[in-house]
Amino acid sequence: MILCIADVIPVAMVGQLRTALAGLPFHDGRETAGWHARTVKNNSQADSRHPEVEALRTDVGALLQQHPLFQMAVRPKRIKPLMFSRYSQGMNYGNHVDDAVMSSPDGPMRTDISYTLFLSNPENYEGGELIIDETAGEREFKLSAGSMVIYPSSTLHRVEPVTKGERLAAVGWSQSLVRSPDQRQVLFDLDTTRRRMFEGKGKTEDFDAISKSYSNLLRMWADL
Numbered sequence: 001m002i003l004c005i006a007d008v009i010p011v012a013m014v015g016q017l018r019t020a021l022a023g024l025p026f027h028d029g030r031e032t033a034g035w036h037a038r039t040v041k042n043n044s045q046a047d048s049r050h051p052e053v054e055a056l057r058t059d060v061g062a063l064l065q066q067h068p069l070f071q072m073a074v075r076p077k078r079i080k081p082l083m084f085s086r087y088s089q090g091m092n093y094g095n096h097v098d099d100a101v102m103s104s105p106d107g108p109m110r111t112d113i114s115y116t117l118f119l120s121n122p123e124n125y126e127g128g129e130l131i132i133d134e135t136a137g138e139r140e141f142k143l144s145a146g147s148m149v150i151y152p153s154s155t156l157h158r159v160e161p162v163t164k165g166e167r168l169a170a171v172g173w174s175q176s177l178v179r180s181p182d183q184r185q186v187l188f189d190l191d192t193t194r195r196r197m198f199e200g201k202g203k204t205e206d207f208d209a210i211s212k213s214y215s216n217l218l219r220m221w222a223d224l
Contacts, residue, residue, distance in 0.1 A: 001152070001185045002132060002139065003073050008148045009063050014119055017056060018168060021046060021119075024053055026086055029093075040094025043159070046084035057081045060117070060170060072191050073150050075184065077223070078109040078175040082117070086168050087128055092161035095133075098153045102173055109175040111153040117170040118143045125165030132157045152181050176223075183221045190214040 009017075029043040046053045060082055064070050080102050087093075098114050116130055122142050130141040130149065133156040141149045151157070153173060178184045194210045201207070 001073065001150075001181060001188065002134070003069075003150045004141070004143060004147065005067070005069050005073075005150065006144070006147045008067060008070070008117060009060060009146050011146060013059075013063075014146045017060070017119055020052065020056060021084055021086075021168065024050055029085060032083065034096075034099050037096040037099075040096055040158075042091045043093055044086045044088070044091075046086075048081070048083065053084065054081075056084070061172075064172075070148075070150070072188055073184070074113050074115075074174050075177040075187070076113075076174040077177045078104045078106050080104045080109065080111075080173045082170045082172040084119075084168070084170050086166060087125075087159065087162045088166050089162055089164060091167075092127075093159040095156050095158045097156055098173060100153075104175075109173075110179075111173045112176040112179060112181075113150060113174045114153045114155075114157075115148055115150045115172050115174075116141075117146075117148045117172075119145055119168040119170060120166060121145045125162055125167050127160050127163040128167035129160045130157065131160060154181075178218070178221050179223045180221065183217070187214065187218055187221070190217070 025047045026044040027047055029045045030038045030041050032045060033041045048054065061079065098111050100111060101108055102111055122144060128142065132139050132151050143149060176184060178187060190210060191214060194207055194214060197207045
């Protein structure tokens with residue numbers, strides 16, 4: 001499942017993030033890439049060891065943990081702290097698949113879901129589209145600042161060369177409570193439907209029936 005979520009963080013916070021990151025150290029992005037991805041990665045990343053970068057990662061991560069749509073789609077079990085990436089003119093990231101296993105504060109984690117949070121306004125840079133390869137073909141994403149795209153970590157994807165301006169984004173990964181993407185899709189659809197029913201008619205018998213099926217499927221599929 002690929003899902004775009006608008007306004008994950010407030011506009012004011014996006015501006016604060018851009019201002020704060022402008023004054024912080026960035027290093028060659030190849031330092032955090034796998035041995036094969038290193039050959040096609042050409043960007044820079046904020047120094048995660050810097051205390052101010054760590055504080056920004058914590059603040060944005062807390063908003064994700066509180067965002068209902070993010071929780072419904074990802075169902076995070078473990079989360080790798082966000083990484084702030086910057087693409088100046090001429091930079092790009094060629095086709096790659098994210099590492100299957102990464103470190104996290106809770107130990108090694110399987111990467112089920114990747115996400116990109118756009119921090120630059122699309123009109124302020126040219127190029128820099130995120131391209132995700134699906135069975136039906138490639139899909140292009142260049143979202144408004146503060147919006148996020150969530151996609152399976154198993155997909156081939158790339159960032160097109162930036163030809164003008166600067167592309168700033170935060171990227172992250174999560175291990176889900178539900179390993180199968182097909183099962184996550186079923187749960188997402190059920191959860192979305194029951195929430196709409198509750199908003200429209202409250203706690204009805206139909207709502208209870210769908211909630212029962214949703215809960216029992218999550219109980220069956222949860223990878224704890």
